[in-house]
Amino acid sequence: MNTQNLPTPTAKINAAFSGYFPTWCPGCGNFGIWSSLKSAFNKLKLHPDKMAIVFGIGCSGNMNDFLWANSFHALHGRAVPTAIGVKIANHSLPVIVIAGDGDCYGEGGNHLLHAARGNHDITVVVHDNRVYGLTTGQVAPTAFKGAKSKSTPGGIIEVPVNPVALVLTQGATFIAQGFSQDMIHLTDLIVAGVEHKGFSLINVFQPCVTFNPANSYSFYRERVYKLGADYDPSNFRSALDKSMELEEKIPIGVIYKSERPVYTDSLNQLKTSVLAGQSQNTEFIKFINEFV
Numbered sequence: 001m002n003t004q005n006l007p008t009p010t011a012k013i014n015a016a017f018s019g020y021f022p023t024w025c026p027g028c029g030n031f032g033i034w035s036s037l038k039s040a041f042n043k044l045k046l047h048p049d050k051m052a053i054v055f056g057i058g059c060s061g062n063m064n065d066f067l068w069a070n071s072f073h074a075l076h077g078r079a080v081p082t083a084i085g086v087k088i089a090n091h092s093l094p095v096i097v098i099a100g101d102g103d104c105y106g107e108g109g110n111h112l113l114h115a116a117r118g119n120h121d122i123t124v125v126v127h128d129n130r131v132y133g134l135t136t137g138q139v140a141p142t143a144f145k146g147a148k149s150k151s152t153p154g155g156i157i158e159v160p161v162n163p164v165a166l167v168l169t170q171g172a173t174f175i176a177q178g179f180s181q182d183m184i185h186l187t188d189l190i191v192a193g194v195e196h197k198g199f200s201l202i203n204v205f206q207p208c209v210t211f212n213p214a215n216s217y218s219f220y221r222e223r224v225y226k227l228g229a230d231y232d233p234s235n236f237r238s239a240l241d242k243s244m245e246l247e248e249k250i251p252i253g254v255i256y257k258s259e260r261p262v263y264t265d266s267l268n269q270l271k272t273s274v275l276a277g278q279s280q281n282t283e284f285i286k287f288i289n290e291f292v
């Protein structure tokens with residue numbers, strides 16, 4: 001790779017393009033999410049050094065190479081707990097997770113609900129393509145009942161995971177849904193999610209044009225509708241009702257927003273300074289060295 005193409009780290013440059021071009025299939029919905037994230041980070045004036053992104057494993061997680069920011073490519077299913085660790089180490093940093101539905105709702109599902117319970121102040125952006133893209137087309141947790149895939153040739157038996165209802169009932173304080181083709185709308189949702197103090201989930205409908213032709217761009221264009229000004233996202237019951245709109249018509253926009261203390265606000269150790277800058281780290285290093 002020609003490193004001359006990389007952006008120079010000056011104070012004027014915000015988190016954006018890394019200089020590496022995506023390797024996704026032509027037409028993949030990940031392109032729209034990538035563009036929206038870059039626009040959102042620039043709108044938020046987030047310098048790459050002043051934020052942290054944790055990526056899952058998947059086609060979605062491969063964005064690690066295409067965005068320029070402090071980042072960590074976590075194990076599959078472990079992006080959320082890694083992000084929580086980063087946030088506790090430096091709670092002044094905006095921390096964002098970028099991962100697939102397999103990563104967040106399958107192998108990492110347990111972590112997601114506990115992140116919501118704790119109101120950990122992280123923003124989780126899920127590429128919901130209803131399939132395992134990177135491993136070439138096995139069924140994912142959000143696939144519709146009966147969906148056929150490489151791993152379910154006779155159709156999936158289980159009902160789909162409902163991400164919005166799941167995190168809503170576990171205490172998430174910001175929940176939104178977007179569509180990767182509507183990039184301006186998605187950019188605004190990402191900005192709002194990062195600005196929100198507390199756990200935020202943005203579930204993004206992302207066509208996988210190679211392994212999931214059933215949930216195509218036209219499938220979503222015919223079904224998604226934007227929540228209007230008359231919708232009140234602070235109403236838990238309304239949000240629960242919206243979370244049940246899964247197939248015929250699908251709401252996009254901010255579905256739920258509320259406020260309660262975030263996890264790190266309750267830790268006395270973090271009252272004076274960020275953990276990463278505190279002196280006990282020296283003791284910690286001494287402690288670790290006893291085992292080396």
Ligand SMILES: Cc1ncc(C[n+]2csc(CCOP(=O)(O)OP(=O)(O)O)c2C)c(N)n1
Nearest residue numbers: 057058059060076100101102103132133134
């Ligand atoms: C611990 C672990 N389990 C399983 C895998 C294999 N694996 C890699 S990517 C993936 C699924 C990716 O699907 P998803 O998270 O939906 O992301 P996408 O590729 O669709 O963006 C799996 C099962 C792995 N790498 N590590």
Ligand code: SF4
Nearest residue numbers: 025028059133208209
């Ligand atoms: S396999 Fe699907 S999700 Fe992965 S890059 Fe191709 S279209 Fe995108």
